[in-house]
Amino acid sequence: MLSVQHVSGGYADESVLKDISFEVNQGELFGVLGPNGSGKTTLLKMISGILPTKQGEILISGKRLREYGIKQLAQIVAVLSQHSSQSFSYTVKETVSLGRYAHQTGWFQTWSNEDEDIVQKVMKQTGISSFQHKNIQELSGGEKQRVFLAQALAQEPKILLLDEPTNHLDLSYQKELLDLLKQWTTEQGLTVISIFHDINLAGLYCDRLLLLEKGTINSNHIPNEVLREDRIRSVYQTKIQKHPHPRVAAPQMVLLPEVNRDTKNIEINEAMLRVTSEFIELISPAPLRTMSSGVVGSGTGWHQTFVNRHVNKEYNCENHREEMGSFLKAKGFEPSETVGMMTAVWLEGMSCQRLEQGDFSIFVVVTAGVGNAIDVSKSERDSLEMTPGTINIWIFVNGEITEEAFIQSIMTATEAKVKAMHDLKVLDKVTGTIATVTSTDSILIAATQTGKLLEYAGTITPLGRLISKAVYQCTTESIKKSQIRKQA
Amino acid sequence: MQRLSIQKFLNNKFLAFFLASIFLIIAVLLGISIGTVHVPIETIIQIIFAKLFGVGSIDPMYDSIIMNIRLPRVILAGLVGAALAIAGAAFQGLLRNPLADPYTLGVSSGASVGAVLTLFFHLSIPFVGMFTLPLLSILFSFITIFFVLVFARKIERSMKVETIILTGIIFSSFLGAVISLMIALTGDELRQIIGWLLGSVSMRGWDYIKIILPFFIIGSAILIFNAKELNAMSFGEERAQHLGVNVQKRKLIILSAGSILTGAAVAVSGTIGFVGLVIPHFSRILWGPDHRYLLPLSILTGSGFLILADLLSRTIISPTELPIGVITALIGAPVFAIILLQRKRKERSG
Numbered sequence: 001m002l003s004v005q006h007v008s009g010g011y012a013d014e015s016v017l018k019d020i021s022f023e024v025n026q027g028e029l030f031g032v033l034g035p036n037g038s039g040k041t042t043l044l045k046m047i048s049g050i051l052p053t054k055q056g057e058i059l060i061s062g063k064r065l066r067e068y069g070i071k072q073l074a075q076i077v078a079v080l081s082q083h084s085s086q087s088f089s090y091t092v093k094e095t096v097s098l099g100r101y102a103h104q105t106g107w108f109q110t111w112s113n114e115d116e117d118i119v120q121k122v123m124k125q126t127g128i129s130s131f132q133h134k135n136i137q138e139l140s141g142g143e144k145q146r147v148f149l150a151q152a153l154a155q156e157p158k159i160l161l162l163d164e165p166t167n168h169l170d171l172s173y174q175k176e177l178l179d180l181l182k183q184w185t186t187e188q189g190l191t192v193i194s195i196f197h198d199i200n201l202a203g204l205y206c207d208r209l210l211l212l213e214k215g216t217i218n219s220n221h222i223p224n225e226v227l228r229e230d231r232i233r234s235v236y237q238t239k240i241q242k243h244p245h246p247r248v249a250a251p252q253m254v255l256l257p258e259v260n261r262d263t264k265n266i267e268i269n270e271a272m273l274r275v276t277s278e279f280i281e282l283i284s285p286a287p288l289r290t291m292s293s294g295v296v297g298s299g300t301g302w303h304q305t306f307v308n309r310h311v312n313k314e315y316n317c318e319n320h321r322e323e324m325g326s327f328l329k330a331k332g333f334e335p336s337e338t339v340g341m342m343t344a345v346w347l348e349g350m351s352c353q354r355l356e357q358g359d360f361s362i363f364v365v366v367t368a369g370v371g372n373a374i375d376v377s378k379s380e381r382d383s384l385e386m387t388p389g390t391i392n393i394w395i396f397v398n399g400e401i402t403e404e405a406f407i408q409s410i411m412t413a414t415e416a417k418v419k420a421m422h423d424l425k426v427l428d429k430v431t432g433t434i435a436t437v438t439s440t441d442s443i444l445i446a447a448t449q450t451g452k453l454l455e456y457a458g459t460i461t462p463l464g465r466l467i468s469k470a471v472y473q474c475t476t477e478s479i480k481k482s483q484i485r486k487q488a
Numbered sequence: 489m490q491r492l493s494i495q496k497f498l499n500n501k502f503l504a505f506f507l508a509s510i511f512l513i514i515a516v517l518l519g520i521s522i523g524t525v526h527v528p529i530e531t532i533i534q535i536i537f538a539k540l541f542g543v544g545s546i547d548p549m550y551d552s553i554i555m556n557i558r559l560p561r562v563i564l565a566g567l568v569g570a571a572l573a574i575a576g577a578a579f580q581g582l583l584r585n586p587l588a589d590p591y592t593l594g595v596s597s598g599a600s601v602g603a604v605l606t607l608f609f610h611l612s613i614p615f616v617g618m619f620t621l622p623l624l625s626i627l628f629s630f631i632t633i634f635f636v637l638v639f640a641r642k643i644e645r646s647m648k649v650e651t652i653i654l655t656g657i658i659f660s661s662f663l664g665a666v667i668s669l670m671i672a673l674t675g676d677e678l679r680q681i682i683g684w685l686l687g688s689v690s691m692r693g694w695d696y697i698k699i700i701l702p703f704f705i706i707g708s709a710i711l712i713f714n715a716k717e718l719n720a721m722s723f724g725e726e727r728a729q730h731l732g733v734n735v736q737k738r739k740l741i742i743l744s745a746g747s748i749l750t751g752a753a754v755a756v757s758g759t760i761g762f763v764g765l766v767i768p769h770f771s772r773i774l775w776g777p778d779h780r781y782l783l784p785l786s787i788l789t790g791s792g793f794l795i796l797a798d799l800l801s802r803t804i805i806s807p808t809e810l811p812i813g814v815i816t817a818l819i820g821a822p823v824f825a826i827i828l829l830q831r832k833r834k835e836r837s838g
Contacts, residue, residue, distance in 0.1 A: 050726055074732025085724045087584035088777035098720055102732030155731070 001026040001191045002060055002159060007046060009054035010215075016042040018215045019056070024208075026158075027189040029182055031202040033226070034212030035236050040195045043212070044161050047193065048079045060159065074102035078157035082164050084148050086136050092147050093132040096123055099154025122153040125180070141168035149177070162194035166201065178205045203227050204250045211235060227251040266448055268363050268396035269354050279331070280308040280347055280365065284446075288396070290339055291406045292444035295324045297339035300406075305338045306444065307331075308367055308392050313344045341442045343390045345369030349481035351474040355466045360399035360452045362463070364470035367392045368478035370421070375428040375435050390440045391417060391475060395467060397447040401454045408457035409445045412464045416471035417441075424479055504775040508788035512566070515792035519562040519799050524807065525553055556693075564697055565689045565798040565812070566791035568753045569763055571704050573790020574783050575749040576764020577771070578711045581718040581779055582742050586772070586827055587653055589764030590629070590750040594659035596761065597667075598632025599625040599747075599754035600685065604667050606755075608674045622699050626751030632659060633743055687760035687813030689798055696756040703752035708787060710745035714738060715779035722777065760794070760813045762820020767793055769827060 002024040010016030016039045024030045032040050045051040047058060049065060058065040060076060068076075078099070099122075100115045123129040126146045131139070136147055145168050152160060160181075166174040182205055184190040196202035202209055202223070209226040211218040213235045219226050229242040232253055239256035266285050273282050287302040297303050307328060317323045324342065325335045333340075345367050352365040368391040393413055401409070418436045428435040457463040521527050531550050538544045539555075576589035590596045602624035605611060613620045640655040667685065711718075717738045720728035725735045753760070767790040771782055794812070797819075801810040 048730060050729060070729060070734045071732040074730065077730075079727075079730040081726065081730075084727055085584055086722075087586070088581075088722050088772065090719075090722070090777055094719075094776075094778055095723075098716075098723070098731055101716060101720055104716075151731075 001028075002047065002193070003058070003062075004043075004047070005057045005059065007043075007053050007056035007058060009046065009051065009056075010039070010042050011051075015054060016215050017046070020212075020215075020217055021056075022210055022217065022220050024159075024191060024193055026191050027185050028191055028207045029185045029205055030191070030193045031206035031209045031223075032193065032195045032212065033199055033202055033209055034218075037214075038212040038235075039215040040212055041163060044079075044163055044193070044195060048077055048161050049073050071102045074155055076157060077159045077161060078152035078155040079161045080145075080149050080152045080163065080165055082167055084144070086144070089135040089137045091133055092128055092136055092139070093119065093123070095136055095147055096128075096132075096150045096154055099151040102155055118156065119154055122150045125153065126150040127176075142170060142173050145169060146173070146177075157190070159191045159193065162192065164195050164197050166198065174201065181205070199227060199232065200252045203252065204245065204248060224251050227253060229253075266450070267361065267398045268446070268448065269361075270352060270363070273352060273365065275347055275350055277347060278310055280350055280367065281333075282306040282365070282394070282396075284448075286448070287337070288446040289401075289449045290444060290446045291410070292339050292341075292446075293442045294339045294341045294444060295321055295442075296328065296335050297337075303337055303339045303446070305333050306394060306446070307333060307338055307340045308347070308350075308365075308394070309340060309342050310347050311342050311344055315342070315344065339444055339446075341392045341444070343367050343369065343392050345390060345482055346485055349478055349485060351478040351481065353470045353474050355470050357462055357466055358452075360397070360454060360463070362398065362466045362470060363396040364467070364474050365394040365396075366471065366474035366478045368475055369482045370426045370435065370438060370479055375431050375433040377433075377436075390438050390442065391478075392442045392444075393417065393471060393475070394444045395446070395471070397445065397454070397463065399447065399452040399454045399463070400449045401445075401447045401457065401463070405454055405457040405463065406445050406447075408461075408464065409467055410443055412457055412459050412467045413443060413445075413471045415459065416468040417475050420472050420475040420479065424476060426479065501775070501781055504781065504785055505788070508785050508792075512788050512792040512795075515795040515799075516562055516566070519565070519795040520554055520558045522799055522803060523553075523558060527553060527558070560692065560694050560697055561689055561798065562795050564692055564700070564756060565794045567697065567700050567704050568689060568757045568760065569767075569794025569797075570787040570791040571700065571707065571749040571753040572760065572763040573767035573786040573793070574708055574711055575746040575753075577768035577779070577782055577786040578714075578718060578742055578746050579764070580768055581722050581777075581782075582739065582746075583652060584722055584724065585652060586769055586831070587765070587824065588656075589762065589768075590746070590753075591660075591759065591761035591764060592653055592656050592824070593633060594636050594656040594663065595629045595633050595747060595750045596754055596759040597660040597663035599629040599751045600759050601632075601663050601666055602626070602628030602751065603755050603758075604670055608670060618695065618699060622703055622752045622755040625755035626703070626748050629751040629754070630744065630747035632663070633747055635659065637743075685758055685813075686811030687758040687816075688801075688809070688811050689757050689794075690802065690809055692756060700752045700756045703748050707745045707749035707752070708783075710741060711749075712780075712783050714742055714745075715783055718742065718779040718783075719777075722779075758811075758813065760816055762816045762824065763790060763794055763797075765827075766816075766820050766823045769823065 004020055004022050007020045008015055008018050020043065032043065034040050042051065046053055049070070060068070096119050100119065123132055126149050128143065128146050128150055136144060139147065165177060169177060178201065181192050185192055206223055208221065209223050210220045211226050218235055219231065227242065229240065232240055240253045241256055243252050243254060245252050268284055272284065273280065283305050287304045290297065290303045291300050292298055309327065324340050328335045328338055328340055347367060350365060350367045352363065354361060354363045395409060395413060421435055426435045427433065454463045457467060459468055517529050517532060520532050521529055527550055531547065532554065534544055535546055535551060535554055538546050572590055579588040579590065579593060580586055603621060606621045606624045611620060611624065613623065616623060636652070636655050636659050640652045643655070644651045717728070717733050720731045720733045721735065729735045768782065768786050771785045771789055775781060775785055797815045798812050801812045801815045804810060
């Protein structure tokens with residue numbers, strides 16, 4: 001559809017683009033990225049015929065750009081630029097109707113029924129029909145942007161060029177616009193070439209990305225390849241980190257701010273722990289990176305308070321998450337900053353331990369009760385009822401750990417827990433075999449993400465050793481305490 | 489629902505033309521009727537009918553007053569007003585600037601230089617005879633607008649409104665000084681020249697109508713045929729090109745047509761300011777900015793306005809005549825100030 005071949009050029013005194021070559025196929029949503037001054041807008045102006053190329057050729061549908069007449073080009077290529085001046089108060093419909101200019105020929109250029117139909121159609125598609133008689137100067141930035149999009153669409157282009165189309169739009173319209181563009185590319189074969197400021201939006205929607213750096217192509221590939229951490233870091237000269245999108249197979253980049261979190265020397269320890277008969281709480285001076293299976297705050301996140309709540313053995317609530325949330329609020333905790341767990345065991349039977357090695361340390365808290373002990377290899381027959389009789393393990397790491405280490409920490413802790421139950425010969429009451437878990441165990445790994453970087457947490461690594469030792473000892477101690485209490 | 493809105497739209501435009509035409513007809517009738525000798529409206533209509541269809545009797549005195557004095561004067565005022573108004577509307581659309589008009593852009597002053605050169609040095613280009621005057625005026629107005637725009641772009645690439653106006657004023661002052669210098673050097677009687685500079689349509693006769701008419705028709709036709717392009721260019725030159733307008737070519741055509749209209753108007757009447765500013769501005773407020781309607785409507789209202797301004801200028805301190813430019817400046821300058829104020833306010837709030 002579009003072929004850019006060895007193009008160089010820019011403004012009179014300087015060449016902004018140097019030897020740029022790429023192709024865009026029909027029906028593609030093609031993103032152009034690059035830091036300020038990398039030549040994105042210059043490239044778009046060349047493709048739209050505003051700026052001449054100094055060297056090289058641009059071909060549209062196999063024909064050279066400069067062989068197109070201006071009107072002829074406007075029938076194929078439409079542009080939505082960042083800024084449009086509106087000096088006079090045209091109505092929305094008048095503005096959109098101008099998009100038909102290139103299709104009207106002859107001296108008197110009459111307005112046909114087809115023109116009217118197309119204008120009505122694009123106004124409906126962009127959601128501006130309802131205010132078509134309004135004056136454009138009265139509209140908000142987002143509404144104006146949609147009016148000019150409608151104007152561009154009224155040209156019935158085969159290629160749509162966009163310069164940061166989401167610039168003035170709030171979140172819902174950004175998504176709506178890009179969803180719409182994506183739909184047009186797949187359903188109607190429209191080719192879209194768009195400059196993006198937001199690399200995450202680009203990664204989310206584009207089929208391919210072109211990354212410009214100082215007027216040359218750094219890469220031209222699928223988003224996952226272009227949006228590599230090291231690449232974006234060096235091109236944009238800023239600290240970022242790549243993450244997978246939680247719902248879509250697309251990469252997302254997050255900025256790493258330079259401001260120092262005042263967590264330099266925080267260390268989670270027993271002093272922050274408070275045990276009452278109702279709950280155990282631990283309040284960290286700063287948010288911690290967490291991975292957990294709690295009732296609230298589960299999954300991964302950043303949390304500052306940690307609550308292990310005692311509930312009655314008969315506790316059975318339809319919506320236990322909501323109930324837990326209101327419990328936390330009632331006790332003065334902020335649910336969005338809290339990882340909350342439940343247990344029916346006696347909280348004073350809690351066991352905790354701080355272990356240190358070299359320049360990092362961990363702090364482990366375990367509450368254990370084995371009323372629901374189960375042999376995992378035979379657990380199929382168990383009902384899925386949520387009965388609290390539980391081992392809850394909290395592991396706080398005073399150091400920086402990787403995602404890998406988070407997962408390995410969970411594995412290591414689980415192994416230690418199973419071993420503890422094994423050594424105590426806790427039996428599954430139904431099968432009579434040695435139990436490995438209880439039916440509702442929860443675990444939390446929380447790291448300060450400051451201090452020493454700990455890449456791994458397998459059983460023989462320094463971190464893994466501390467975890468297995470602490471978890472084994474605490475679990476054993478806590479189970480024993482609960483058994484003693486039961487007998488008493 | 490849809491059909492209804494289209495109908496409303498058509499009716500609206502139809503109404504606009506109807507009202508503007510009525511305004512022009514009333515202005516013409518008043519212009520002919522009022523003066524040192526009052527001519528009743530019925531007589532005017534009678535005489536016009538008699539001239540057009542050769543029926544009915546004509547009073548020779550009224551006939552003479554109308555045909556030799558009032559009618560040519562009214563027609564000339566109308567043509568000058570129409571030419572300045574449509575030129576102003578086009579300049580405003582092209583420069584996306586409601587403050588642009590032949591006077592504020594310095595084009596009128598440029599045309600004056602051409603006219604003064606012709607008149608006071610008795611220049612005559614071979615073969616064109618009496619058209620030497622408008623041709624030189626047009627040439628000078630075109631040169632002036634060209635320099636103003638080049639200069640404004642040099643100051644600031646984006647050519648902000650205020651920059652263009654300021655450049656226009658600089659050129660106006662300079663060209664005014666050139667005119668004064670020429671006048672001083674020729675040593676002619678000053679009052680007559682100043683009267684001409686402030687603009688007048690009196691005692692020009694049918695010859696001057698013949699001078700302006702062809703240029704008016706050509707200039708207006710060019711502009712009206714470029715109404716759509718003007719609409720597109722109101723959204724910026726780049727946007728217009730994206731929409732398929734050959735901006736460089738159209739810009740040159742529109743500037744040429746504007747210069748033709750301004751040059752011809754100045755050649756026959758001197759510099760009459762602010763018509764090109766006030767008329768398009770009010771037409772736009774009343775009937776919207778669409779140039780397909782704005783341009784012809786500006787012709788109708790512009791001519792009516794100048795006919796009435798001329799009527800005022802010759803009756804207000806009768807028997808002495810005021811230069812017509814005094815009346816238009818008295819009305820136009822405050823309007824100019826108000827538009828400027830509104831723009832600033834809008835910028836601040838927007």
